[in-house]
Every structure is written in C-alpha cells, then in structure tokens.
C-alpha cells in the first residue's frame with residue numbers, strides 16, 4: 001500500500017488514533033524488527049498521550065536475531081515492555097496478550113482488591129503502512145478479518161476481536177506515517193519494501209542496500225551472488241556500482257554491447273533481499 005502523507009492526512013490519521021485511544025487500555029506499537037527506529041512514527045509519544053504501550057518488533061523472521069536481541073534490551077532499558085514476533089507464521093504472538101496484561105498489572109490488582117472482576121484488556125494496534133498490522137490482527141484473531149469501512153455496504157463501526165479470554169482488539173489498526181525528513185530513513189524503508197519503488201528510484205534504493213550489505217553482511221551477500229573479493233572502499237560509489245554490475249552479470253541482466261542493465265539488476269536484487277533469500281539482516285542496530 002502506498003500512502004501519500006500530506007499534512008491533512010497526518011492530521012486525520014492522528015485524530016482517528018486519538019479517538020480510538022478513548023476506547024482502549026493498551027497500545028500495541030508495531031515496528032519492523034529490521035529497522036525499529038526508521039519504522040517508528042516521529043510523533044508517537046505525543047500521539048499516544050501516555051497510554052500504556054507494548055512495543056512489538058514484527059518480521060523478526062527476516063531480521064538479524066543478534067541485532068533484534070540488542071533492540072529488545074534497549075527498549076527494556078528505556079522502561080518499555082517489548083517482544084519480537086513473526087506475525088506471518090504466528091511465532092511469538094502468544095506473548096502479546098500476556099504482556100498487555102502485564103502492562104496493566106497495577107490497575108488490575110487495584111480492581112481485584114476492590115472486589116471487582118477486571119474485564120479483558122482492550123488493545124489497539126498502530127504502525128506505519130506495511131509493517132504487518134493486518135497480518136498480526138488476523139493471526140491474533142485466528143481468522144481473516146476483512147477490513148471494514150473501505151467498501152460500500154460495509155458497516156463502519158468498530159468491532160472488538162476476542163484474543164483468548166484476556167484481551168480484546170480493535171479490528172481496524174491505527175495507521176501512522178514514517179519520518180520522511182531524513183533521507184536515509186526513506187531509503188532504509190524502501191530497501192525492506194515498506195515504501196514502494198514509485199517514490200524513489202529503484203537503482204538508488206538498491207545502491208543504498210548494497211552499500212549496507214557489503215559493509216555489514218558481506219558473507220551471505222557474496223555467497224548468494226558468488227562474489228569473490230569485497231570492494232576496497234564501500235564508501236566509494238564506483239566500487240558499489242561494480243558490485244551491482246557483478247550481481248547483474250550473475251543474474252543475466254546483460255544488454256547490447258555487454259553492458260549490465262542496472263535497473264533490472266536492482267529490481268532482482270531487491271526482490272531477493274526482501275524475500276529473505278540473502279539471509280536475515282537488520283538495516284539498523286542500536287550500537
């Protein structure tokens with residue numbers, strides 16, 4: 001999904017989330033485990049107005065497990081509850097209702113002390129487009145929830161989805177915008193596929209991705225494309241173009257005169273990278 005985030009859209013998105021905050025106890029902030037900072041909304045603290053928050057790092061199956069562990073530690077040090085999951089397979093998601101309850105522990109204990117029987121914890125998932133909100137909702141629900149409100153004849157009202165006995169989830173997530181002021185954030189999102197190619201040039205995205213992989217994941221990258229020597233200077237654009245040409249030759253992207261079709265090579269490389277064919281990688285690390 002590509003959304004053009006004009007100021008009016010941001011205001012509307014923010015208002016929609018703030019309306020929903022009145023209905024819920026806990027926010028599940030969904031981030032991409034491969035780039036938890038770049039996939040985070042820049043105004044999240046302000047928007048959530050102090051609502052208890054569980055941070056969920058999704059697509060952990062694609063991320064570098066060592067780096068994900070570091071991120072979880074960082075969030076913990078900052079005082080947040082955080083968990084890494086793979087919403088696609090469902091790995092780790094059973095912890096979400098338990099952690100949501102943990103967040104409200106004091107409140108629930110007070111209610112019990114007063115002889116009240118606490119109701120299920122009500123939660124809302126928020127995150128930028130493509131981070132896996134619908135996938136997670138469907139996984140937690142154990143069935144396919146059709147998106148309501150977008151089609152004529154479909155009721156616009158909010159529905160609660162029961163997740164076991166302890167949690168209820170709003171069926172429509174809160175959609176947030178990423179931070180676009182920083183060009184590197186845009187490229188990181190584009191490399192992972194969170195931003196579609198129409199916005200940025202495919203060769204530029206691949207160039208950014210290759211430079212990063214050459215620096216931090218040379219082993220899996222070079223073995224996938226059978227590259228021999230790492231470039232002498234990964235910060236030299238000529239060296240990175242040479243690597244992209246080698247990738248293109250390996251994938252048969254040759255045009256007349258033996259030249260490598262870099263656009264085609266870039267597309268192939270990004271598809272393989274996003275599908276996890278180059279192994280697990282993270283685009284940003286806390287240390």
Ligand code: G4P
Nearest residue numbers: 058059060061085086087088128129130131132133134135
């Ligand atoms: P959104 O609601 O936040 O916009 O995201 P959505 O659930 O539509 O997920 C975006 C893409 O990310 C989907 O792939 C989805 O399958 C994939 N995805 C979500 N969670 C995970 C995860 O934990 N691991 C992996 N590997 N992928 C995940 P798609 O290619 O756009 O669609 P589809 O081909 O899967 O239908």
